[in-house]
Amino acid sequence: MYDRDRAIEILTKHLETEYLVRHSYAVEAVMRSLGKKFDPEREKLWAITGLLHDLDADLVDYRAHPELHGPRAIEILREEGFGDEVMYHAIMAHNKCTKTPIKSPLDRAIYAADPITGFINAITLVYPDKKIEKVKVKSITKRMHETRFAAGADREAMWSIEELGMDFRDFAELSLNAMKEISGELGL
Ligand SMILES: [Fe+2]
Numbered sequence: 464m465y466d467r468d469r470a471i472e473i474l475t476k477h478l479e480t481e482y483l484v485r486h487s488y489a490v491e492a493v494m495r496s497l498g499k500k501f502d503p504e505r506e507k508l509w510a511i512t513g514l515l516h517d518l519d520a521d522l523v524d525y526r527a528h529p530e531l532h533g534p535r536a537i538e539i540l541r542e543e544g545f546g547d548e549v550m551y552h553a554i555m556a557h558n559k560c561t562k563t564p565i566k567s568p569l570d571r572a573i574y575a576a577d578p579i580t581g582f583i584n585a586i587t588l589v590y591p592d593k594k595i596e597k598v599k600v601k602s603i604t605k606r607m608h609e610t611r612f613a614a615g616a617d618r619e620a621m622w623s624i625e626e627l628g629m630d631f632r633d634f635a636e637l638s639l640n641a642m643k644e645i646s647g648e649l650g651l
Pocket of ligand 1: 486490516517577
């Protein structure tokens with residue numbers, strides 16, 4: 464049902480931009496860890512939702528039609544015969560512009576995991592050798608309050624993990640560790 468090889472096949476067929484593919488792997492890793500914690504029986508669903516959430520990012524003109532980011536991905540997944548309604552709803556809900564309500568812990572998790580990967584990426588690039596192994600949880604919590612740093616990173620979305628009863632600090636630590644595990648794939 465949530466076959467990773469098939470998901471990667473679909474992803475790489477439709478998404479070509481390298482940093483977006485890397486971002487997809489980063490969100491997958493964070494979502495797998497969150498799934499283990501909040502919904503262990505459906506860990507694969509959480510991971511694959513993370514992997515595929517930006518599937519349509521090369522195909523949709525986000526500036527002109529931000530509301531199509533999500534629906535287009537689901538069209539593709541239906542055509543490919545992959546995924547289910549739970550996954551589709553979470554992919555829709557990760558983009559505010561679709562006006563899809565966040566209903567489940569899975570929806571909340573992808574909404575928060577999406578921006579934190581880019582945020583950790585930006586923090587890593589500040590280090591002289593640009594290596595994620597040097598990044599500390601404290602630099603993430605500190606940078607959250609520096610609004611001019613990575614100004615585009617949606618703080619509100621990242622903080623909202625607390626609605627799952629998880630401290631932001633723990634979320635930062637989980638995300639950092641998940642990304643460190645695949646640092647090679649992420650080029651960090
Ligand atoms: Fe994303």
